[in-house]
Amino acid sequence: MSEYSQNLRASYEAVRGTYQQFTERNEALLRDILTEGGDFYAIEARTKDLDSFEAKVDLPEKEQKYKDIAEVTDLSGLRIICYLDEDATRVCMRLAELYDIDHDHSVNKNEQLDPDQFGYRSRHFVVRFPPARAALMENERFAGLRAEIQVRTILQHAWAAIDWKLRYKNSAEVPQHLRRRVFRVSALLELADDEFSSLSASVASLREEYERKVDAGDLSIAIDRESVDIFLEKDADLEALVTLAKEVGYAIAPNHPNARDPYGGVISTASRAGMTTIDEVRGKIADVITRKDQRLGQVVDAWKAPDRPPRLVMSKAGLARLAIVLSVETSQAIALIGELPFGQKLQDALLQVLLQRE
Template sequence: MTEQERISEPAAAVEAQVAKLTAQHARLAGSLTAIQAAIEARLRDDGLNYHLVKGRVKTAESVRGKLSKTGTDGTPKYPNGLDDLDDILGVRVITYIEPDVANVVTALAGQFRVLETTDKKAQQVNKGVLGYAAHHLILEVGPDNTPGGCAGCIGQRFEVQVKTVLQHAWAEFEHDIRYKAVGAIPPAIDRAFTLASGLIELADNEFVKIHEAVAREEANLPADAQGRAEPITSDALSEVLLAELPDHPRSKKEQYDWLVNLLNAMGITTVEKAVGLIGSADWNHVRERMAYKFPAGHVRIVDDLLLKEFGDQYIKETKSLGDDRARESKLRFRLKKLESS
């Protein structure tokens, strides 16, 4: 074999894998759509607050670059081609504050098979350095308890990166600079990125303190709330829940609008009636029966409360509210938990 043939053989193998990726692109794109929808549905079901869920199929150019990498001995780093890549499908979940990162990780671990989990921030802390901070998961659509809409992509692996908006901004900017750099990055720029990483960590911590301070400020229900007969609104409902459930995180803003519709469906149409229900609820019963893995968001725990109070009637009246086609089956499963002894 000539030297030219020896060099071109791995390149040809890489191109064959790239062609295979191209041929599978439509199927992969369909799987990504289903997986992303399942992730959003799970976060919505748990009442979690998040900024963005965004997915992508790895490009042919990116796959070509990754498969072309070799080890120190010159052998391919990914000898099995596409089968060695866990991030052909990738999803980013961007949260507002740091504690929600852990909640999202826990939620997704209950939805998909976890093949690998890496807390990049914890790694940085253990090394005593600053830098990229996010939580990476390698997940797989399992054959058991398969999320709705994902029956056609059982066995599909994918990567999820969970980070705050500030961590995301730092990572995107840092990657853009390094990707476009010609040659080595000057030490001064490396140092600037390290300093920026430290400032972002401080800012993330301050955001958590602000969030907690605002919750404490709003934790006192206005004295006239008990007698307010005006129609319940999402803002008023949020106010009531912050006062009644300060240890449970806020849900996404638009979810409170949906919760208003759920309440209205059961005849709870005023602030006064909402306060009466929420203020007299046996929240410990709901928490114990549902066995949440983390404090449920406001909307999720009230959804469960309404299910506990109204049972089958609640399912009948609200199964079609919202865009979750599997809502009825989910409610029936949760009702069994609520009714268990």
């Protein structure tokens, strides 16, 4: 350790607490601003520790490079990991709106690779609060401080983790033939990134086609997650079913924000019932509405208990699935809910109502 690095360490030690608060402030700001768009998978944040700082400035190539710790741009570091490359692009645009970017020290690693090279891909921004944000009382102590923000996709992050382990953590340099194999993995990840983006664009195009058809009254479209989502949002018969359900004791709630498969139940039930198009699902819903099927309310009555809420809470997808079950023959309905059960309490109530009809 040189006197140079020790002096810088002492200077950094005196202000590291402020940098820690700066990192926390940036992380909170980015989570607040970016969450609404849903463009990121994770945000990581760290403030460089003292030993890491001293090791950095003590490198031979860094000797006498920094006259002041303010010249070190990565004391506060954040990483935004996005799902797709277009998500990362949108995040970069938001960063340009939120911060003053030091373009001299920012770099797009994607642009540094030649067409025949594979390797680390990420976008690095060195930023500071713009004057208006720095003037806020809660930010005054951060005026002039800089942070490094990295933006990358999940697959770029996967490569970076592998690259770091195989190329930097080992004391001996990785042999050339092994390094080439790792680079081939990098190429596959880059191709996968592009394919995910292409797939996302195809899904958006398919949704637009479904929406045009649904708006035109053409529901002869395949049952899948996208068509069900649009149908539940737009169909008039479903809205009529929602109205009827509310009258007999249901409360209709949106899908749970953390639900991994909010439409799996209705899609699987429709498939097991032999349906292949959204029009067939609508037909079953229309049947329940036309008959004003009293069993819809009877299910609520059978479900009720002193320890339960006054209304049976269900999503639109759950209600559509229930309509399918009520619109088929009793034996088929019992088979359907046996293969694809509802929650236990609702299951018991539904079976009770179905068996009463026998």
